[in-house]
Amino acid sequence: MxxxxxxxxxxxxxxxxxxxxxxxxxxxxxxxxxxxxxxxxxxxDEPADDEADGGDAIRNAADASATVGMIYALGGLDDRSFNDAANRGIQRARLDHDVAFANEEPTSIPEFETAQDALSSSTDPAYDLICCIGFLQADALSTVAGEHPDQRYAIVDSVVDRDNVASYVFRxxxxxxxxxxxxxxxxxxxxxxxxxxxxxxxxxxxxxxxxxxxxxxxxxxxxxxxxxxxxxxxxxxxxxxxxxxxxxxxxxxxxxxxxxxxxxxxxxxxxxxxxxxxxxxxxxxxxxxxxxxxxxxxxxxxxxxxxxxxxxVGTAVYDAVEETIDDDLATGSTTALGLAExxxxxxxxxxxxxxxxxxxxxxxxxxxxxxxxxxxxxxxxxxxxx
Structure with missing residues (x-):
C-alpha cells in the first residue's frame, strides 16, 4: 500500500x-x-532535435496551406518537455503540409487572454487556427472564443465548451x-x-x-x-x-x-x-x-x-492542423488520447x-x-x- x-x-x-x-x-x-x-x-548545451525556431507566419502566410498561431503554456519553449513536444507537432506540420506559423510565449496567466485576443483579431495574417497549449489557457479561451465565433481554435490538455473549439485531452x-x-x-x-x-x-x-x-x-x-x-x-x-x-x-x-x-x-x-x-x-x-x-x-x-x-502533445497539434487544412477540425467536441490511442x-x-x-x-x-x-x-x- x-x-x-x-x-x-x-x-x-x-x-x-x-x-x-x-x-x-x-x-x-x-x-x-x-x-x-x-x-x-x-x-x-544544444537545442533538442527538431526544436523550434520562431516560425515565420507573417512572411509566408500568403503561400501557406494554413496559417497557425501557437500560444504555449507557461515556461515557454526550450522547456525540453511539454511546450517543446507541442512545437515539434507544428514543425512537423510545416514540413509535411507547408504550414506557416507564429509562436507566442506568455509569461503569466493574464497574458493568455491578451495573446489569444491579439491573434484572433489579426488580419495580416488572418489565422486559420489558433492552437492553445496547456490547461491554464482554458478560462481565457472560453471568453475569447465566444467573442470570435468565426475563428477556429484548438486547446491541448483541457476542454473548452465552445462550438469553435476542438479540445484534446490525455489519459x-x-x-x-x-x-x-x-x-x-x-x-x-x-x-x-x-x-x-x-x-x-x-x-x-x-x-x-x-x-x-x-x-x-x-x-x-x-x-x-x-x-x-x-x-x-x-x-x-x-x-x-x-x-x-x-x-x-x-x-x-x-x-x-x-x-x-x-x-x-x-x-x-x-x-x-x-x-x-x-x-x-x-x-x-x-x-x-x-x-x-x-x-x-x-x-x-x-x-x-x-x-x-x-x-x-505534438500529435494532437499535428492532427488539429491537418484537420484544419482538410476543413475537418472537430470543433465543439473532445478527443481523448490514452494508451489505446x-x-x-x-x-x-x-x-x-x-x-x-x-x-x-x-x-x-x-x-x-x-x-x-x-x-x-x-x-x-x-x-x-x-
Missing part, C-alpha cells in the same frame, strides 16, 4: 547564487560538486500508472546501473508535480496506483511546486525526497523537472521524465533517467532502457494491455488509491 510522506520544499541546500534564475538562463555542468552545491543545468493517469509500475519494481530490487543505484531497504519513491490542479493530480493518482500494483508497502512521497518553470524548486523537492530514502522520483512539472534530474544525478538515484523522451532532450541526465511518460506511453531511457530486465518490461507490457482491455482500472484522484 502506498503512503503519503510529507516533503519540505526547503532550499537551504541550494547555493545562494541561484537567485531567481529560470531554466532558460541557467547553465553549468555539475562536475564533481557535492550534492546541493550547484546551480541548475538545463541538461543540454495521463494511464501512462503514469506504467511509470509507477516501473518505479515500484525498481525500488524493490538491488539495482546499480548508470549513475544511480537503489536503496531497497527503504522501499520509497517520490512524485513531484508542478501546479497543484486536477489535471496534474491525475499523474500522481496513476503513479501511486502503479506503485501499488507492483509491490506492497512502498512509501510514496509527493509534493507540488506551484510552477512549471522552477527548476530550483524541482531540485530542492527531489533532493529532500532522496535524503528521505527515495530512489526513484517521477515528475510532472514541466521545466521544473530539470532540477529533479540534476538532484538524481547528484544523489546517485533515478528519475522518470514526462511529456517527451527526456533522456533524448536532456542527454546529460540520461544516465539517471529510467524512462519518460510521453504525452503525444497511443496518446500516452512509457518510453525507456536511451542509456538505462537497454539494461532494464526483461521480466520488468514484460510486467509493464502486461499491465498496459490490461488497462487497454478494461481489466485494470486506473484512478484519476490520488485520494482514491488505497
Amino acid at each position: 502506498t503512503q503519503t510522506g510529507p516533503t519540505t520544499l526547503s532550499r537551504r541546500r541550494l547555493a545562494a547564487g541561484l537567485g531567481g534564475a529560470v531554466a532558460g538562463a541557467l547553465a553549468g555542468c555539475l562536475g564533481d560538486e557535492a550534492p546541493g552545491s550547484a546551480s541548475i543545468d538545463t541538461g543540454n 495521463e493517469h494511464e501512462g503514469s500508472f506504467q511509470a509507477g509500475h516501473l518505479a515500484g519494481l525498481v525500488t524493490d530490487r538491488d539495482v546499480s546501473v548508470g549513475a544511480g543505484s537503489t536503496v531497497p531497504d527503504e522501499r520509497t519513491v517520490g512524485y513531484v508535480g508542478g501546479v497543484d490542479s486536477p489535471l496534474v493530480r491525475k499523474f500522481e493518482a496513476g503513479y501511486r496506483a502503479g506503485v501499488d500494483h507492483a509491490t506492497a508497502d512502498v512509501s510514496v512521497l509527493s509534493t507540488y511546486l506551484g510552477a512549471f518553470d522552477d527548476p530550483e524548486g524541482g531540485y530542492a523537492a527531489a533532493a529532500e525526497m532522496f535524503e528521505q530514502g527515495a530512489d526513484v522520483v517521477y515528475h510532472a512539472a514541466g521545466g521544473s523537472g530539470l532540477g529533479v534530474f540534476q538532484a538524481a544525478q547528484e544523489y546517485g538515484r533515478y528519475a522518470i521524465g514526462v511529456d517527451s523522451d527526456q533522456s533524448r532532450s536532456n542527454p546529460r541526465y540520461a544516465d539517471v533517467i529510467l524512462a519518460s511518460m510521453v504525452k503525444r 497511443d496518446g500516452v506511453a512509457l518510453v525507456y531511457g536511451t542509456t538505462l532502457g537497454p539494461v532494464i530486465p526483461d521480466d520488468v518490461r514484460a510486467a509493464i507490457v502486461d499491465s498496459g494491455e490490461r488497462i487497454v482491455a478494461g481489466d485494470l482500472s486506473v484512478p484519476t484522484d490520488p485520494e482514491a488509491v488505497n
Whole structure:
C-alpha cells in the first residue's frame, strides 16, 4: 500500500547564487560538486532535435496551406518537455503540409487572454487556427472564443465548451500508472546501473508535480496506483511546486525526497523537472521524465533517467492542423488520447532502457494491455488509491 510522506520544499541546500534564475538562463555542468552545491543545468548545451525556431507566419502566410498561431503554456519553449513536444507537432506540420506559423510565449496567466485576443483579431495574417497549449489557457479561451465565433481554435490538455473549439485531452493517469509500475519494481530490487543505484531497504519513491490542479493530480493518482500494483508497502512521497518553470524548486523537492530514502522520483512539472534530474544525478538515484523522451532532450541526465511518460502533445497539434487544412477540425467536441490511442506511453531511457530486465518490461507490457482491455482500472484522484 502506498503512503503519503510529507516533503519540505526547503532550499537551504541550494547555493545562494541561484537567485531567481529560470531554466532558460541557467547553465553549468555539475562536475564533481557535492550534492546541493550547484546551480541548475538545463541538461543540454544544444537545442533538442527538431526544436523550434520562431516560425515565420507573417512572411509566408500568403503561400501557406494554413496559417497557425501557437500560444504555449507557461515556461515557454526550450522547456525540453511539454511546450517543446507541442512545437515539434507544428514543425512537423510545416514540413509535411507547408504550414506557416507564429509562436507566442506568455509569461503569466493574464497574458493568455491578451495573446489569444491579439491573434484572433489579426488580419495580416488572418489565422486559420489558433492552437492553445496547456490547461491554464482554458478560462481565457472560453471568453475569447465566444467573442470570435468565426475563428477556429484548438486547446491541448483541457476542454473548452465552445462550438469553435476542438479540445484534446490525455489519459495521463494511464501512462503514469506504467511509470509507477516501473518505479515500484525498481525500488524493490538491488539495482546499480548508470549513475544511480537503489536503496531497497527503504522501499520509497517520490512524485513531484508542478501546479497543484486536477489535471496534474491525475499523474500522481496513476503513479501511486502503479506503485501499488507492483509491490506492497512502498512509501510514496509527493509534493507540488506551484510552477512549471522552477527548476530550483524541482531540485530542492527531489533532493529532500532522496535524503528521505527515495530512489526513484517521477515528475510532472514541466521545466521544473530539470532540477529533479540534476538532484538524481547528484544523489546517485533515478528519475522518470514526462511529456517527451527526456533522456533524448536532456542527454546529460540520461544516465539517471529510467524512462519518460510521453504525452503525444505534438500529435494532437499535428492532427488539429491537418484537420484544419482538410476543413475537418472537430470543433465543439473532445478527443481523448490514452494508451489505446497511443496518446500516452512509457518510453525507456536511451542509456538505462537497454539494461532494464526483461521480466520488468514484460510486467509493464502486461499491465498496459490490461488497462487497454478494461481489466485494470486506473484512478484519476490520488485520494482514491488505497
